[in-house]
Amino acid sequence: MKIVSTIEEVRAQVRAWKTEGNTIGFVPTMGYLHEGHLSLIDAAGENDHVVVSIFVNPMQFGPNEDLASYPRDLERDAALCKKHNVDLIFHPTPEEMYGESFYSYVDMDVLTKELCGLSRPVHFRGVCTVVAKLFNIVLPDKAYFGQKDAQQLAIIKRMVKDLNMPLTVTGCPIVREKDGLAKSSRNTYLSPEERKAALVLSRSVFLGKAMAEQGETNAEKIKEAMTAEIKSEPLARIDYVKIVDLKTMQQVKTIQGGVLAAIAVYIGKTRLIDNFMTDENEGK
Numbered sequence: 001m002k003i004v005s006t007i008e009e010v011r012a013q014v015r016a017w018k019t020e021g022n023t024i025g026f027v028p029t030m031g032y033l034h035e036g037h038l039s040l041i042d043a044a045g046e047n048d049h050v051v052v053s054i055f056v057n058p059m060q061f062g063p064n065e066d067l068a069s070y071p072r073d074l075e076r077d078a079a080l081c082k083k084h085n086v087d088l089i090f091h092p093t094p095e096e097m098y099g100e101s102f103y104s105y106v107d108m109d110v111l112t113k114e115l116c117g118l119s120r121p122v123h124f125r126g127v128c129t130v131v132a133k134l135f136n137i138v139l140p141d142k143a144y145f146g147q148k149d150a151q152q153l154a155i156i157k158r159m160v161k162d163l164n165m166p167l168t169v170t171g172c173p174i175v176r177e178k179d180g181l182a183k184s185s186r187n188t189y190l191s192p193e194e195r196k197a198a199l200v201l202s203r204s205v206f207l208g209k210a211m212a213e214q215g216e217t218n219a220e221k222i223k224e225a226m227t228a229e230i231k232s233e234p235l236a237r238i239d240y241v242k243i244v245d246l247k248t249m250q251q252v253k254t255i256q257g258g259v260l261a262a263i264a265v266y267i268g269k270t271r272l273i274d275n276f277m278t279d280e281n282e283g284k
């Protein structure tokens with residue numbers, strides 16, 4: 001396994017692989033890897049070679065967000081990648097990615113204006129721009145994203161379609177802790193008391209999912225039950241609880257077809273997200 005930090009080094013390796021006719025699977029991450037990331041890396045193993053990027057992208061953080069405190073541990077990440085048969089880690093500096101000045105952005109309408117886009121107004125512009133750049137650098141045949149970030153997955157799929165990017169995007173299921181909490185690098189921010197309180201997210205998601213599975217089609221009723229569950233936890237503060245069409249991110253009244261129920265909740269200062277889809281195949 002190689003670890004490189006320059007775009008030129010990635011390009012040289014990719015050129016060599018492509019010359020041999022080999023396929024490339026790509027997993028973009030911000031590092032501090034956990035089993036969620038590793039499930040994407042394992043899925044990418046269906047390609048001849050696997051590339052993982054580890055880059056805490058400043059462009060997708062708002063001014064009062066956790067860019068400085070975001071957990072980082074390249075040595076640990078590299079050991080995990082090696083164990084999971086990664087061929088190349090791309091670990092650039094912000095200077096390598098953005099140079100001294102930077103003027104070009106990928107800005108998406110509609111899908112980025114809802115859910116997390118409302119509380120994190122610059123977030124998806126940063127995500128789309130960095131992912132487009134990474135796709136241009138790595139030239140993957142397939143890229144893998146988690147359903148944990150369901151809105152991000154929908155946005156990346158849409159970007160690839162709208163801009164005719166020559167790759168396929170695969171969505172992978174949410175990986176959870178044994179007690180239900182969705183795995184996240186940000187879970188490390190939680191105190192022991194907050195860690196317990198954070199279970200309210202998965203409880204709310206499982207409750208909503210069970211209602212939908214039992215045939216409840218009234219989105220408002222499911223939303224109310226999920227909201228009440230979260231409100232029962234004193235350390236939790238709701239950012240949003242919404243049920244939206246998976247393709248448009250617009251709220252729906254009735255559950256039918258591919259629907260996403262998504263929540264964002266502050267536990268103390270830590271903002272966590274979780275979701276369920278009524279048809280997980282739609283999110284793949």
Ligand code: AMP
Nearest residue numbers: 029030031036145146148149174175183
């Ligand atoms: P991040 O490092 O948080 O930017 O995440 C990198 C990729 O891992 C994204 O596609 C995430 O959706 C995915 N991911 C993060 N947590 C999980 C999880 N618990 N289950 C599945 N995928 C995840």
